[in-house]
Amino acid sequence: MSVPQLVLWFRCVFGPKLQRIHRQPEQNPAERNVTTHAAGGVRERQGLPYQPRSLERHTESILSWASFLWSVSYYTSPLVAFYLYRKGYFCMSKLVPVGQYAATLIIILFGVACLRGIGRWTNPEYVQFITILEETKKSQTPENKKRLACYNFDFHHWPVDFSWEKVSSRKTKTNGVSLLKPEPKYRGSADSMLSSVSKLPCQIVSYLIAHSFGRRMLYPGSFYPLQKAMMPMLIQGQIRLVEEFGGQRAKLLACDGNEIDTIFVDRRKIQGERGKKIVICCEGNAGFYEIGCMNTPLEAGYSVLGWNHPGFAGSTGVPFPQNEANAMDVVMQYALNELGFQLDDIIIYAWSIGGFTATWAAMSYPEVSALVLDASFDDLLPLALKVMPESWRSLVTRTVRQYLNLNNAEQLCKYQGPVLLIRRTKDEIITTTGPEDITSNRGNDLLLRLLQFRYPKVVTGEGMQAVREWLSASNSVEEASLYSAYEVDDEWCTSVLQSYQADQSKPFPWCVGEDMKEGRRQLALFLARKYMKNFDATHCTPLPPYEFQLPWTL
Template sequence: MSFYNYLFGPKLYMEYKGVPEPQRKMYEPGAVEKFGEQILSTLSVVWSVSYYTSPLIFTFLYRRGYFVADSMPTLAKFTTSVGLIVVISLLMRGVGRRQSKAYTNMVNALVQAKENKSSEPLRRFDIDFTSWPVDFDVKALAGDLKKPTDPVSRREGLSFATLPCELIAYLAINSFGLSMIYPGSVKLLQKFMRPMLIAGRAKLIEDDNGIRYKVKTIDSNEIDTLFIDNRNDNVGNGKTLVICSEGNAGFYEVGIMGTPIALKYSVLGWNHPGFAGSTGSPHPEQDKNAIDAVVRFANNHLGFAIEDIILYGWSIGGFSTLWAASIYPDVKGVILDATFDDVLYLAQPRMPSSLGGIVRVAIRKYCNLNNAELAMKYNGPLLLIRRTEDEIIAEDNRIDTNRGNYLTMSVLKYRYPNLFKAAQLSSTKGLLSKPLESFNYTVAEEKLCMARLITYASDEGKSFPMLIGADYSEEMRNQMALFLLRKHLRDYNSTHCTQLPGEFFSIPWDIPIEHGFVFT
């Protein structure tokens, strides 16, 4: 075994339980490896700080005269000393790892995975995912991999009048703005959460027989995914795959997968670009390429038909989910939990009003997460779940300000324009200002509304917008509007970040087609 593999090999976090090891074990490096690793980690932190403060450091050194000829030998000596420390630390780490049986076993498994293209022995270990071999590469697929035009982008040409504002917006979104929208991409937060992520991943792998895969996108990002296969459970929901898209600080290890797993669905979780084991950054284009690669992986590698896939998104994961639905319209259904209509209306109140114009430009041009527009590109079954105590996408926990209300009305207005006219939209807005449990309809009314929909869809088809109701009375429109609201939206009495109970997760409602059906 080459000593190089020990010098520059990945960090080992854990050995999973199995036949050789009945209990999971966190990897404990020996004293020599630990000392060398601590020095390297300290130097890495110093380098990172120096990189971001380099203008100040260079200015300070220049004023002290360190860039004149007489000071060059001193700088060279300092550089040589640091280099020597790095070399000694690497050697200590390599020697310490070479003495570890666990690390040696991991290196053997890693070499075997890269040589034989088999990752099975490596799956006993939790390692730094950058060294994990790619299990599925989108670019290896035959056919045209070009994506459809982004239906929600607004990229008008530049003008001299708006150039300063657009330049500031660009700098803002690419410095701190994207981190504010996707705090899960901040490395400091990930470092803090690493023990929780390792433990959560271990639970999914050991208790739920999860399998970790690396998926490579068309833009060469590597996406960290984990798959739970329940297809052998003949009495459950295992033939249906639920693809879970997490929130802006969510990770599949501790995220929304638990709900469909408990219901015995097959489940596929993934982390946004720049989150934990996924490379890249959560720019919208990279995120869209990521969810596209995940769906292709599910279809081409795992063997699930598109018609057997449910797309499940929580919070900002609703954008990823709706994008996937817009390019894979034949999915079984879409479930959106605690999702907003447009990120612009969440960003503006959190910034000074004087910066409103810059915020609008930054969002619309560089991070246009407009779920209301994306939802119009998907014609399939859709279920919206609203948190009645939501504190993130509502102001001061007030249900009437929940941005999910606006997404719901936008969807219903687009899909049934003749049923949701001004009067019905006003009434729906009033209903959404309170929990829906206090509004109901009778069994007879439900049967009547369903019969109207089946009749129309059987004769005219059920593509949207559906023009049913042009000749209805106001009373009939009101009745249908309440029925459709209840079919598309469910309330969960909870705050934004709690786990969704299983009773709220179900295959979204759809209008059945009965050819020859006659409403009487």
């Protein structure tokens, strides 16, 4: 074997798993209607799954099982270690044979990987792919990146397309890492040394809870076995986005070193005014852009940018709040500096827990065009207390506030632009008592916090009571009946707000309604109806494209 062939075999041994070869149509699918013509139309070449040869297929299966078992053993290691300790296996005479067995197993798996490399090395399709990948890593020319985009493979090997370092950071730096906001601290008074020592055990327990099952309960999509089970659906979703909609995948490097998996569908040339707007989508706690909420604005005709949370699918890291904010920041910078959109072209759309990164982005980039929050909540703490034992209240409060502080309402109130909240009337996830009690939906609290901040003289007293009554309506008929009973005049409400805006021209909060003797309830109901719309569905029902609307603006 010559030296070049040896190098090629070495690359095949440690190269990524190739899953599919995308066959691009002669005409970009993003610039036409996605229709297959039997004759006389656009001639399409469908993508094909990569066909490994027998040796590669069998060895890949062995290594995949080994990876899965390693993942399971990692998550169950505390229980296994406790069991072995109780059985007396933690002694030198028994640990040495275990170590020898593990070393033998590693050597065997390495041999299997070498055999897999031989199988790849003898497959012309894989050799062509690995050659293109290496060329792209050396020189990321547009032509090389276009050739590489024809392949679907393990995204960890994808070269970085955009880094936060490409733009001058407006944030302060600490130890080489740009901090977007201070880490949330537990809200308490200054502690004495003795008090700090006495609280140390609780702080250690909070840390362990947050970094073990707490984070995985909050973001189950980061759980590797779940991702493994969902992988066929994720691959199919990715195929659809790339081959039908012309999606462009990109790897973004955040300031904390995490690599963020993104996909962009460009509609600027074919969808008129809608296509010129870009919707940046923030997925839920078990959502991925391949099968998540980005399909809603995509089918509605907008340009769309989707991304996966840290630790989800192709993204690296873990989804703690600071990492989430760092990821959202580099996504925003990518849209502005690489894709060429302006801030007033950007609409931020979030579903469920994605409301945290969406409100953070709106707070940090206040010139964005609009914010749409679907099935989101005001604060994580009430929902965390709902699922944990009452005796854990103090510990849960400390853990959430210090490590998992998703304070959506607080961030939302720092954004001055148009906002639309979508409430699911049968939501079973973000209610504190059950889906049958719509008054316990935390989306209600998000709306009230926003209205109280923006219109404090209107949403107070009788105005607040009217809004709460409106929020308790379980269907559109009850809403309309209440609206009619209070004799809300939309034209009068609009004229009052426009008159105040023309006279004052101040940012929120507004003092409109301060001298109002009558009409406060009507104005409060008008505002509630403009800022929130109901969708008669459960939490996880996909939002239809016709339900995706831009927020009301005065």
